[in-house]
Amino acid sequence: MEKQEIAKDLRKKLPELMIKENEDMKKHTSFKIGGVADIFVKVKTQQELKGVIEYAKEKEIPITIIGNGSNLLVRDKGIRGITIQIGMDHINVQETEDGRVEVQVDSGVKLGMLASKLQKEGIEGFSFAAGIPGTIGGAIRMNAGAYGKEMKDIVTEVTSLKENGEIQTKKGEDLQFSYRHSRFMEEKEIILSAKLSLEKGNAEEIKRKMEELNASRKEKQPIEMPSAGSTFKRGRNFVTAQLIDEAGLKGYQIGGAQVSTKHAGFIVNTGNATAKDVLDLVDYIIQVIFEKFGKIVELEVEVVGEE
Numbered sequence: 001m002e003k004q005e006i007a008k009d010l011r012k013k014l015p016e017l018m019i020k021e022n023e024d025m026k027k028h029t030s031f032k033i034g035g036v037a038d039i040f041v042k043v044k045t046q047q048e049l050k051g052v053i054e055y056a057k058e059k060e061i062p063i064t065i066i067g068n069g070s071n072l073l074v075r076d077k078g079i080r081g082i083t084i085q086i087g088m089d090h091i092n093v094q095e096t097e098d099g100r101v102e103v104q105v106d107s108g109v110k111l112g113m114l115a116s117k118l119q120k121e122g123i124e125g126f127s128f129a130a131g132i133p134g135t136i137g138g139a140i141r142m143n144a145g146a147y148g149k150e151m152k153d154i155v156t157e158v159t160s161l162k163e164n165g166e167i168q169t170k171k172g173e174d175l176q177f178s179y180r181h182s183r184f185m186e187e188k189e190i191i192l193s194a195k196l197s198l199e200k201g202n203a204e205e206i207k208r209k210m211e212e213l214n215a216s217r218k219e220k221q222p223i224e225m226p227s228a229g230s231t232f233k234r235g236r237n238f239v240t241a242q243l244i245d246e247a248g249l250k251g252y253q254i255g256g257a258q259v260s261t262k263h264a265g266f267i268v269n270t271g272n273a274t275a276k277d278v279l280d281l282v283d284y285i286i287q288v289i290f291e292k293f294g295k296i297v298e299l300e301v302e303v304v305g306e307e
């Protein structure tokens, strides 16, 4: 089906929906790499999301879901079909009877924005996520974490949209959370919202803690350059970034993609990197680490788009 026709149909069906044709994915990924998305929409409500999904299903158009694009490498040929950016952003904070705080949050809310709101309200337990540049949906799917804490420690419930259109709510303990993994990596479900269990704390203390963590990130990570965070997962009994460093690969470059000189765990875009540059560098690192240490390293960054 022609993309003009898809855009026309969607505009008719969902007049409020933000729709773009041939949208450059460099604009929507922290790597600032990637070809164009044929059709790119940003959904602001569950109704819009359901509308787009129903249409795509009826016309057999593939869909790709993105949050803030901070763990994504989009291939150079771009993404066919409809790319849906999750933009639902409602937050509700409530004290519970046992003196804790329950936060009901939509999946499109950015972690940094939520952390800063909770800090101002003196709510503790979310500061670990303040510097992770993703959305709640992306973070739950990846079980994102930092400084010894992960989403699994605070998520008590997740509501998602199944492929058959059914909306389902599952408890945190049923989400198969493990290191950088949840059941959403196997199930084709779209995370709509979540409940987080947090505590009351002191706004000033939380602020200090967040500033400390941010300063540590700034010192250790190349946050001034485009990247998708840690390129690889940690190994079971080794730290991948350490092996990359020991292999002498810091600063190693293919095209515009470089192993960060600041943190070997990050591949950075020095300006004009292509997805092919990044993937070639990834392959090279995997090969060197295997040859030197006999270890198999696994990508943390997710790769989407046409090969």
Ligand SMILES: Cc1cc2nc3c(=O)[nH]c(=O)nc-3n(C[C@H](O)[C@H](O)[C@H](O)COP(=O)(O)OP(=O)(O)OC[C@H]3O[C@@H](n4cnc5c(N)ncnc54)[C@H](O)[C@@H]3O)c2cc1C
Binding pocket: 030, 064, 065, 066, 067, 068, 069, 070, 071, 072, 086, 107, 108, 131, 132, 133, 134, 135, 136, 137, 138, 139, 140, 141, 142, 143, 144, 145, 146, 184, 189, 190, 191, 192, 222, 223, 227, 228, 229, 230, 302
């Ligand atoms: C500078 C930098 C630092 C980082 N530091 C950390 C860190 O400390 N810890 C950490 O864990 N990660 C870190 N990351 C990686 C990244 O921020 C996290 O993985 C984040 O959770 C990704 O969220 P996102 O919304 O950007 O997801 P995206 O990159 O947009 O998508 C990632 C995956 O999630 C899926 N997805 C997104 N939203 C939904 C949804 N609503 N429902 C279903 N699937 C969905 C997408 O389809 C895709 O498969 C860092 C990245 C950068 C650039």
